[in-house]
Amino acid sequence: MADSNLTIDNFLSKRVLNLEESPTFALEKKADEIDLQLKKEGSFVIRFGIGQPDFDTPSNIKDAAKKAIDENKTRYTASTGIKELKLAIMEKFYKDNNIKYGIENIFAGNGAKQVLDVIIRTFINSGDIVLIPKPYWVSYTQQVILSEGKPVEVEFNEDLKINIENLNKLVKENAGRIKLLIINSPNNPTGAVYSKKELEDIGEICLENNIFIISDEVYENFIYGDAQHYSIASLSEELKDLTITVNAVSKTYAMTGWRIGYCAADKEIIKQMAKIQDQSASNPCTPAQWAALEALKGNQDSVERMRIEYEKRKDYIYKRLNGIKGIKCSLPEGAFYVFPDISALFSSRVKNAFEFAGELLEKAKVAVVPGRAFGDDNFIRISYAATMDKIKEGMDRLEKFCKEL
Numbered sequence: 001m002a003d004s005n006l007t008i009d010n011f012l013s014k015r016v017l018n019l020e021e022s023p024t025f026a027l028e029k030k031a032d033e034i035d036l037q038l039k040k041e042g043s044f045v046i047r048f049g050i051g052q053p054d055f056d057t058p059s060n061i062k063d064a065a066k067k068a069i070d071e072n073k074t075r076y077t078a079s080t081g082i083k084e085l086k087l088a089i090m091e092k093f094y095k096d097n098n099i100k101y102g103i104e105n106i107f108a109g110n111g112a113k114q115v116l117d118v119i120i121r122t123f124i125n126s127g128d129i130v131l132i133p134k135p136y137w138v139s140y141t142q143q144v145i146l147s148e149g150k151p152v153e154v155e156f157n158e159d160l161k162i163n164i165e166n167l168n169k170l171v172k173e174n175a176g177r178i179k180l181l182i183i184n185s186p187n188n189p190t191g192a193v194y195s196k197k198e199l200e201d202i203g204e205i206c207l208e209n210n211i212f213i214i215s216d217e218v219y220e221n222f223i224y225g226d227a228q229h230y231s232i233a234s235l236s237e238e239l240k241d242l243t244i245t246v247n248a249v250s251k252t253y254a255m256t257g258w259r260i261g262y263c264a265a266d267k268e269i270i271k272q273m274a275k276i277q278d279q280s281a282s283n284p285c286t287p288a289q290w291a292a293l294e295a296l297k298g299n300q301d302s303v304e305r306m307r308i309e310y311e312k313r314k315d316y317i318y319k320r321l322n323g324i325k326g327i328k329c330s331l332p333e334g335a336f337y338v339f340p341d342i343s344a345l346f347s348s349r350v351k352n353a354f355e356f357a358g359e360l361l362e363k364a365k366v367a368v369v370p371g372r373a374f375g376d377d378n379f380i381r382i383s384y385a386a387t388m389d390k391i392k393e394g395m396d397r398l399e400k401f402c403k404e405l
């Protein structure tokens with residue numbers, strides 16, 4: 001650069017420079033490096049970091065994509081997706097979630113993450129507040145920042161669910177500046193599932209204060225024990241008007257790389273979202289849309305098979321974690337994560353979950369995500385989207401590491 005006082009950063013936007021790098025991907029990178037080293041010694045890192053199913057995409061879905069490609073269904077589509085897929089999504093919302101939408105209420109995008117980004121960009125002006133209950137999935141805060149909005153974190157209770165008093169307080173303090181509240185049940189990172197009553201209480205506050213709700217339901221199919229999934233939009237017509245219900249085929253059908261997510265909302269919201277999609281991604285990947293259509297309409301047995309397997313792993317991991325001195329883990333009712341409190345293990349050597357996760361990776365070769373990424377560094381997130389053998393080995397390593405701390 002001719003002017004030596006300037007660096008590339010002087011030219012880049014504050015919006016992007018203010019973004020944090022994805023902590024899960026940063027951790028995976030570090031785990032990769034260690035793994036490479038370990039391979040030479042015939043060992044490996046146990047990875048509990050990344051949140052994606054370890055199962056393969058079911059073959060009927062893969063076949064549908066191959067067929068679509070062979071039939072040259074490879075061109076641009078409508079920005080909100082092909083009609084067949086939107087009709088299938090509409091039916092899914094009616095059948096599974098008891099919410100009646102028309103095709104004009106449906107938007108298909110490139111994964112739930114991209115759909116969430118488009119929703120946030122559709123709503124947020126600079127400085128607008130988005131309420132985000134802790135612990136939260138990391139992209140919510142970063143997407144709000146990218147839209148120049150202000151993420152405001154809502155505190156949580158012992159059960160790792162939203163603290164309603166704190167929500168009320170924040171709503172009063174920021175009256176008139178709050179556009180959205182993001183709820184996520186079943187929750188990443190805690191596995192918490194909100195009851196109907198809890199959703200009604202949250203909904204009442206949003207209705208009284210004209211706050212739109214983004215309901216992220218991507219883990220809805222992975223529910224355990226007596227827990228039941230409720231969509232907040234199904235609770236009343238008023239709540240339906242105020243809610244954007246987000247979902248995806250990514251987790252349910254082990255299709256994370258296919259990048260198909262979707263949402264349903266008031267048709268005016270969808271119309272405005274379509275404008276953003278038109279000028280950015282154009283449309284969700286065409287063959288993947290045909291695969292997603294098969295996922296939604298085809299045989300659903302694989303979903304239950306995966307759910308049963310996750311439930312077994314959850315029971316095992318929950319028992320093992322609570323058997324380790326210094327670890328306190330609440331029982332997850334959904335998703336494929338546990339979020340244990342490890343603060344009793346902190347010392348001058350390991351002062352927070354970030355340092356704990358770093359040491360655990362270096363010394364015990366186990367990758368977990370420090371709670372900092374989700375808004376609280378007294379916790380770590382463990383994804384049990386890993387085989388039972390790996391989970392057993394990982395728990396053995398974790399237990400030994402904690403004993404020696």
Ligand SMILES: Cc1ncc(COP(=O)(O)O)c(C=O)c1O
Pocket residue numbers: 051110111112113114137184187188216218248249250251256260261
């Ligand atoms: C809560 C939550 N919402 C959305 C997503 C993104 O899903 P997709 O892969 O469809 O973009 C994830 C992925 O980890 C998630 O955990």
